[in-house]
Amino acid sequence: MPARRFDRARVRAVRRAAEISQSEVASALGAADSTVAGWELGSSAPDQEKLSALAAVLKKPLDDLFPRDGLPDLTDLRCDAGLYRYEMAAVIGTKSAGPVAGAENGVRRLKDRYLPDLAEAYGVSADEVRRAQERSMAKARGEEVEGDAPTDVATEEPPRSLAEKITFLLEGSYPAGARPTDMEIAEAVNAHAGSGVTTAEKIETLRTGAGDAGAPAPIVLEGLAHFFGVTRLYFEPDDAVARQVYEGLHLLSAAKSGKIGRVRARGLGVEGLPPDVLSLLNELATDFQKKTEPGADR
Structure with missing residues (x-):
């Protein structure tokens, strides 16, 4: 979706009104004085990743100083957080930024286990990351996304893995501040089974898809289905x-x-x-x- 608009004249006016020198801006952003001067002269423009820091230095809201038409896609969220793509490997704990690059380019969706880390890095919710991802996918297809449906049903693929299905139920059935914890889910499953068939740690593994916990026992799937109020078939491949x-x-x-x-x-x-x-x-x-x-x- 559209990148933020950089207006050199407005930046210059705001900087002068705040009595901040080009040198001070350059120092805060880790750039050369000549680079900042070039931005204001129009001979160059800052990277989108620099705009959030520039707005902070000039003491203006990002949306006010650098407005954007439409809703953000994945690239927009990353840039608004001041992060470059090469930095994303460390954020999601992978050897390369390939998963993020693929999603931003609309090639393949992110695995659910990456969403919490990205949400924290971007300062948004996991659901906002998911919606931004659908805009990136639509952009790659040359489509326009109207409005901001909570789950972008028209373009989002149904959950397929067990982790995706559990996350879908949690995000779609509970407000952000009222979602059950892994411990609460584990206790409910154990109560349904009548014995200690799982733990909070095992539920976390199933929910995030991290590690190699193997296929859960049928009684665990039955307990999950009972807890979420869905049929056991929902959790089957x-x-x-x-x-x-x-x-x-x-x-x-x-x-x-x-x-x-x-x-x-x-x-x-x-x-x-x-x-x-x-x-x-x-x-x-x-x-x-x-x-x-x-x-x-x-």
Whole structure:
């Protein structure tokens, strides 16, 4: 989205009114006196990353001194925080700034585990980082983003990993200051299971996607589903859900043709279809059978 506008005449007027010398500005920004002079003469312009510091030196709000039309994308948030792209590796704890560069260029979205660190570095919420990311994606596609929907449903991909799904529920179901802690979630899961099946540290690992905790036990997923008020299927991998839906439809088809009576979860691994899904399929199968019996209303 649009970068902030630098008006050399306004900067010069504000600086003079505040009785601040070019040399003082240069010293505060770590620049040469000639560089600041060049900005005011119009022979050059400061990097976008310098504008927040320049506004602070001139004792003016950033939005007032360097206005921007529209809402910020990821690059804008970084620049407003006075950070250069090469510095982002240290912020998110990676060997390079590649993940941030890819998201800013609209190539690929950031992993959820990077969002808290970026939000802290940028001085905004994780949700604001997410929305800015969608603007970067739209910009790469040559699209215009109107308004500021909380989750930018039109462009955001649905959560896929377990960490993304937990984060989506937390950010979408609770106000920023009222979200449950990892300890509260762990206690709720343990209460549902009737034993200590997880800890706050393990919940944090599942929520952030950091480390290698492995696949959580089924009872943990059941506890999470109960806590958030969603179906257990929500936490299953997409391919597993698709497989179960396919099996369900296949069984319904068999029931409709009279090949089976009650539905059984065969061939679905040790867990099979969840009991509530089986119950629903059996009800539907019974209904199909009634409708296909001789004399039934068609």
